[in-house]
Amino acid sequence: YQRRVRGGEMVADCVDPALYDSEEVLEEMDEEEEYLCAFVAFQINKVDGEGLPHYSNEAEATKRYPLFKECVDYVKGLNTETDMTEFGVNFFCDMTTEEKRPYSSGDYEHYGEFGLGSGYDGGASETDAAEMHTTSYIILTATLANAFIVF
Numbered sequence: 001y002q003r004r005v006r007g008g009e010m011v012a013d014c015v016d017p018a019l020y021d022s023e024e025v026l027e028e029m030d031e032e033e034e035y036l037c038a039f040v041a042f043q044i045n046k047v048d049g050e051g052l053p054h055y056s057n058e059a060e061a062t063k064r065y066p067l068f069k070e071c072v073d074y075v076k077g078l079n080t081e082t083d084m085t086e087f088g089v090n091f092f093c094d095m096t097t098e099e100k101r102p103y104s105s106g107d108y109e110h111y112g113e114f115g116l117g118s119g120y121d122g123g124a125s126e127t128d129a130a131e132m133h134t135t136s137y138i139i140l141t142a143t144l145a146n147a148f149i150v151f
Contacts, residue, residue: 014040020089023079026072039068042089051091052099064094 014037019025029035043061046054055061071093078087092100 013037015044017041017045020072023086023088026076026089027079029072029076035069035072036065038072038089039065042068042093046091052094067096068094 019034019041020029020038025038029038043055046052052064055064068089072089075087075089075093092103
């Protein structure tokens with residue numbers, strides 16, 4: 001058997017940032033599996049040192065998914081209000097209001113040079129970062145895919 005997200009998408013196909021990085025793609029997003037696939041791609045394509053680090057467990061991924069989905073819907077709404085500006089998904093899209101507050105208040109020092117909760121070590125541990133990224137991806141994929149798997 002092969003594991004597929006409902007609608008036929010393979011979980012492995014949910015890695016391209018193009019799944020969430022344009023107004024046109026966001027405008028068309030309305031199915032749960034599209035949000036889920038975009039969320040997986042969002043997590044995989046996080047930039048080290050920006051926003052929250054990769055998720056470390058199932059509970060964290062479960063907490064962050066509704067925040068991401070709400071953010072996508074908010075961005076879609078903003079884009080329908082104007083043709084002058086294009087709004088998009090960014091590293092704030094999986095944060096709570098409280099987690100975003102230091103960025104709007106200018107209190108960056110409290111959270112370190114590279115952002116909220118950053119464990120960035122200046123690149124001294126490329127191997128550790130790659131292992132953490134892979135572990136996070138596996139946890140996230142397993143967690144989210146289990147909710148949408150058909151055999």
